[in-house]
Amino acid sequence: MTITTPRWLTPAEDQAWRAWLQASELLEDHLDQQLQRDSGIPHVYYSLLAWLSEAPDRQMRMTELAEQSKITRSRLSHAISRLEERGWVVRTSCPSDKRGQIARLTDEGMAFLEKAAPGHVEAVRAAVFDALTPDQVRAFGDACAAIAARLHAGAAVPWHR
Amino acid sequence: MTITTPRWLTPAEDQAWRAWLQASELLEDHLDQQLQRDSGIPHVYYSLLAWLSEAPDRQMRMTELAEQSKITRSRLSHAISRLEERGWVVRTSCPSDKRGQIARLTDEGMAFLEKAAPGHVEAVRAAVFDALTPDQVRAFGDACAAIAARLHAGAAVPWHR
Numbered sequence: 001m002t003i004t005t006p007r008w009l010t011p012a013e014d015q016a017w018r019a020w021l022q023a024s025e026l027l028e029d030h031l032d033q034q035l036q037r038d039s040g041i042p043h044v045y046y047s048l049l050a051w052l053s054e055a056p057d058r059q060m061r062m063t064e065l066a067e068q069s070k071i072t073r074s075r076l077s078h079a080i081s082r083l084e085e086r087g088w089v090v091r092t093s094c095p096s097d098k099r100g101q102i103a104r105l106t107d108e109g110m111a112f113l114e115k116a117a118p119g120h121v122e123a124v125r126a127a128v129f130d131a132l133t134p135d136q137v138r139a140f141g142d143a144c145a146a147i148a149a150r151l152h153a154g155a156a157v158p159w160h161r
Numbered sequence: 162m163t164i165t166t167p168r169w170l171t172p173a174e175d176q177a178w179r180a181w182l183q184a185s186e187l188l189e190d191h192l193d194q195q196l197q198r199d200s201g202i203p204h205v206y207y208s209l210l211a212w213l214s215e216a217p218d219r220q221m222r223m224t225e226l227a228e229q230s231k232i233t234r235s236r237l238s239h240a241i242s243r244l245e246e247r248g249w250v251v252r253t254s255c256p257s258d259k260r261g262q263i264a265r266l267t268d269e270g271m272a273f274l275e276k277a278a279p280g281h282v283e284a285v286r287a288a289v290f291d292a293l294t295p296d297q298v299r300a301f302g303d304a305c306a307a308i309a310a311r312l313h314a315g316a317a318v319p320w321h322r
Contacts, residue, residue, distance in 0.1 A: 006279035013290050016302025020289075021208065023305040024185045025231035026312035029319045047182065070186035118167035128181075129174050131307040139300030141177025144184040146292040151187035158190045 052105040059104035066159035220265035227320035
């Protein structure tokens, strides 16, 4: 039997880790509240509309949208159903793959997003970027990208569930 | 009527923002999966046990625990009820304030936490700190602390709800 000593966090790592936990709880709560109050939708719905708005023809395969958003297929499917009910997204079957489905942003969905975007971007700027120097923005973005890349390459990614 | 041009994100800010969104989705999912698989609890329960384990006499007022964890009172109350059912936490009324409640980690709760901690810390290290240089850890921690401090001082903090 091999006894492995846990690689406990150093004081600097522990401090960074607690700051991350607190920042991510506070930020997600803050943006969810802002979007619910001003636009009537949770943050994840906004992100899905934003990804679709940037895709060619404003449409994406559901599997790609789940991977882009880093969420499970069941969570995506539930969210897209709610967005369909509001007339902001339509789902069609994929011409090249009968089992695949495509989500497309409607004109109404685009109009909604254009109305919601200024207030949301202002909230992101006030909560995040007004607190950071340009050097900090770069360092913060690089660190987040390194963490995301590592987890993205892992075996248990959410969009496979 | 004042027309205000939205302060859209610069390309560097936009890149950092997308990296944050992806890292936070992936990391929360990863740690939740790890804790559910290895210890049978969601990530937020683990954090609550960890905060209590570090407090004097392993106990905290519920209002302070909500503030420390950056979650709503209703979410805390729900989580503490589940932890009470497992015998890991007990709630008592506060001697100095009849309406206040105190949550205390039991010996069984401490034993559970000591068993779960090595695997969880290893998962955090592998997902986050193995991906970052010491300079990046510092920059990342500073940026997260600046974001958390700004939101913590805001009007609509979750632990007031």
